[in-house]
Amino acid sequence: MEARLSASRDRIRAAALAVVAERGYAGCSITAVAQRAGVATGSVYRHFPAKADLVAEVFRAASQREVDAFARAAALERSAAEGVAAVIETFAGRALRAPRMAYALLAEPADPAVDAERLVFRRAYAAVLAELIRRGIAAGELPDQDVEVGAAALVGAIGEALVGPLAVGAAGSDNIRDDLITNLISFAQRSIGAVSDDA
Template sequence: MPYRRTPAVQARLDDRRRDLLDAARALLADEGYAGCTVAAVAARARIATGSVYRHFPSKSVLAVELFRSVVTTEVDAVSAAARRPADPAEGVAAAAETFARRALRRPRLAYALLAEPVDPAVEAERLVFRRAFRDVLAARVAEGTASGRLPAQDPRLTAAGLVGACAEALIGPLSGAPTAYAPGPPTAEPPTGDPHAADPHTPARLAAFTRRALGAPRADDP
């Protein structure tokens, strides 16, 4: 008769797997993918390195699952922001602003998700990530064009362009911002004078850019 794990044994294994993912998530936020070695994850979780392989057969498998778990949280946050305003254009703008604010609060993590060199398996997941954001935006753009609130346009093409533009606009600040930014009054220039530093006004400016790209600018846009 093949061995079957008891519920108690399975629960302990599930807990250990969650502990490993939590440790990997903390390392990702502090050091990026380069710091997420199997040995570092094991040390952060306070277990033997060999024990990690009982749950994840390779660093690549661990990195893919880690990426999925982190990205799911980000997509959920952006999706909730996109649904909140009644106006479709404001929903898309809110999604772009939320994406940027969350990225700038945890720049090392966001840079890892967006641009850090990674294994091919994680790069494939990165494409899935971008498409998930595209689909969130495309749904609201389609709503706006169907109702006549937005000019006629291809919702998926517009959404893909917005996702790419937001990511590109953030990569410089994220790569040059080792610590999270503190929300404060808008500034004309980044606080440090560094052109790659995180400017607290960036999320609002991306929201304004999004409205203009959709054909729905607002008079008080910065």
């Protein structure tokens, strides 16, 4: 039956995602995935030609979800400053609640295939931010600036702040986490030239 095969494939994919979320790529051996999915190691290869394909697919799905949430947050808001705040809140909320996953998606050593995929998604994040900044400049809210550099730098800034030394521990305490997010938003708003004197 076709359904059975498709179901198996889905189970394997879900298992791989769960393993990555729990133990990262480091712990994502075919054996571990197969065990989690309740199938034999060989069966994985009936559905995926190679580990890189499985892992790239899992990565793509997970990243796409993040980028979608990110883009959705950007679309709703009016001003660039609000938009930046919204995307950071969205992104940070998700990342700090699932730190292992965030690390895996953003920074963890992995296959070249995954690294390539990661580049694509970093660009996707940057594109969303670039659009936000561009709109802000057009609306006269923001000073003229290099949109591409600003967007890329912001991606790096957000990533570093949320998957670095600061973030460990921040995930544990609501207060610290909220402060981190607030401060990061201030940083981001200043960086694009949206003056906000609220502290």
